[in-house]
Amino acid sequence: MSISKHAFTDAERLAVYRAIEERRDMRHFLPTPIDKAVFERILMAGHHAPSVGLMQPWRIIRITDSSIRLDIKNLVDKERIKTAEHLAERQQAFMQLKVEGIAQCAELLVMTLMDQREHHIFGRRTMPEMDLASVSCAIQNMWLAARAEGIGMGWVSLFEPSDLAKLLSIPQGAQAVAVLCLGHVDEFYSAPMLELENWRQGSPLDDVLFENSWENK
Amino acid sequence: MSISKHAFTDAERLAVYRAIEERRDMRHFLPTPIDKAVFERILMAGHHAPSVGLMQPWRIIRITDSSIRLDIKNLVDKERIKTAEHLAERQQAFMQLKVEGIAQCAELLVMTLMDQREHHIFGRRTMPEMDLASVSCAIQNMWLAARAEGIGMGWVSLFEPSDLAKLLSIPQGAQAVAVLCLGHVDEFYSAPMLELENWRQGSPLDDVLFENSWENK
Numbered sequence: 001m002s003i004s005k006h007a008f009t010d011a012e013r014l015a016v017y018r019a020i021e022e023r024r025d026m027r028h029f030l031p032t033p034i035d036k037a038v039f040e041r042i043l044m045a046g047h048h049a050p051s052v053g054l055m056q057p058w059r060i061i062r063i064t065d066s067s068i069r070l071d072i073k074n075l076v077d078k079e080r081i082k083t084a085e086h087l088a089e090r091q092q093a094f095m096q097l098k099v100e101g102i103a104q105c106a107e108l109l110v111m112t113l114m115d116q117r118e119h120h121i122f123g124r125r126t127m128p129e130m131d132l133a134s135v136s137c138a139i140q141n142m143w144l145a146a147r148a149e150g151i152g153m154g155w156v157s158l159f160e161p162s163d164l165a166k167l168l169s170i171p172q173g174a175q176a177v178a179v180l181c182l183g184h185v186d187e188f189y190s191a192p193m194l195e196l197e198n199w200r201q202g203s204p205l206d207d208v209l210f211e212n213s214w215e216n217k
Numbered sequence: 218m219s220i221s222k223h224a225f226t227d228a229e230r231l232a233v234y235r236a237i238e239e240r241r242d243m244r245h246f247l248p249t250p251i252d253k254a255v256f257e258r259i260l261m262a263g264h265h266a267p268s269v270g271l272m273q274p275w276r277i278i279r280i281t282d283s284s285i286r287l288d289i290k291n292l293v294d295k296e297r298i299k300t301a302e303h304l305a306e307r308q309q310a311f312m313q314l315k316v317e318g319i320a321q322c323a324e325l326l327v328m329t330l331m332d333q334r335e336h337h338i339f340g341r342r343t344m345p346e347m348d349l350a351s352v353s354c355a356i357q358n359m360w361l362a363a364r365a366e367g368i369g370m371g372w373v374s375l376f377e378p379s380d381l382a383k384l385l386s387i388p389q390g391a392q393a394v395a396v397l398c399l400g401h402v403d404e405f406y407s408a409p410m411l412e413l414e415n416w417r418q419g420s421p422l423d424d425v426l427f428e429n430s431w432e433n434k
Contacts, residue, residue: 044422
């Protein structure tokens with residue numbers, strides 16, 4: 001029982017935990033452009049993610065065309081209304097939430113699973129969805145890097161993938177899994193926005209931790 | 218175009234990038250126990266992850282019973298052989314890789330998607346698999362926290378989820394998605410182990426980056 005000789009310094013460890021604790025899913029952005037070097041570091045942080053069998057299944061479509069951005073915004077608005085309809089008694093509360101900042105953010109990315117994934121069996125024979133797990137790790141890296149750079153990021157999953165595929169010529173076998181909004185922010189939320197808006201409160205760690213068997217404490 | 222007033226200090230930013238760049242998917246471990254406070258910080262880092270609709274879909278089963286650990290090792294060995302059989306001409310090369318450190322690591326965790334996820338529609342109506350994305354973000358947080366603490370972590374996805382469900386009484390609707398090995402290590406790999414072992418080489422970022430449309434550079 002000892003501290004590892006490979007541990008970072010205390011200051012470095014605290015910085016890593018600061019990024020983890022202060023990262024937020026942002027939906028409010030300022031229009032200021034992101035510094036090019038900062039943006040490249042955030043992208044590279046994503047590319048440093050682990051991936052099952054080192055398949056690096058992420059494909060990143062940067063949206064620089066404002067008419068395509070508007071089309072994406074419209075796709076998301078459409079799904080937002082469909083989601084609201086399925087939420088029954090919470091429909092109105094949901095429609096009052098700000099769920100994305102697509103029109104305002106400085107950079108818009110569509111994170112996509114690559115095509116021809118069936119050639120990659122390592123770690124995916126029984127769970128082909130491990131490719132999504134890898135892309136999610138890449139997105140989490142970008143989120144933390146963005147936070148360290150003082151840049152907000154939001155993950156929007158309110159869309160119909162086949163609509164986005166048509167819009168961006170995403171081929172059969174590939175699939176968009178996230179619309180990412182990145183940009184400067186006035187301030188980072190002090191807690192998850194869904195907590196601040198009383199949509200839902202997070203549970204303590206203890207509630208999700210079992211020993212040796214499901215729900216055994 | 219400016220640096221954000223919310224940016225971390227240069228030293229903090231570099232620490233975050235160090236964790237991202239030096240994190241490795243580890244398969245070689247020392248038997249030394251992990252300090253309790255360190256282990257708890259790593260778990261808490263996972264619990265700080267973002268989740269779709271704040272559903273926090275992760276359930277963490279800590280394995281402290283050595284006979285269950287052995288059963289998990291046997292499940293993984295079984296799937297390792299089945300994967301090898303499906304890899305055809307790379308079968309032998311695959312069987313020579315070390316793909317897990319279940320028997321040696323200090324702590325073994327089974328990361329599981331919660332049951333009753335169908336009640337959560339926010340951000341999942343068209344893509345229910347967003348719950349796996351959230352669990353993956355939690356695992357990536359743990360990976361980075363572990364690296365900062367000098368602790369190695371490995372994600373094993375070589376198993377048949379229904380076998381693991383039987384072993385750990387995981388109910389219908391829930392699903393194990395990762396066996397995580399955590400422990401002290403002699404050294405962190407200097408590059409992804411699959412690169413060092415010449416299984417596969419990573420691509421440059423430029424290969425996966427498009428603009429406005431699939432494969433458009």
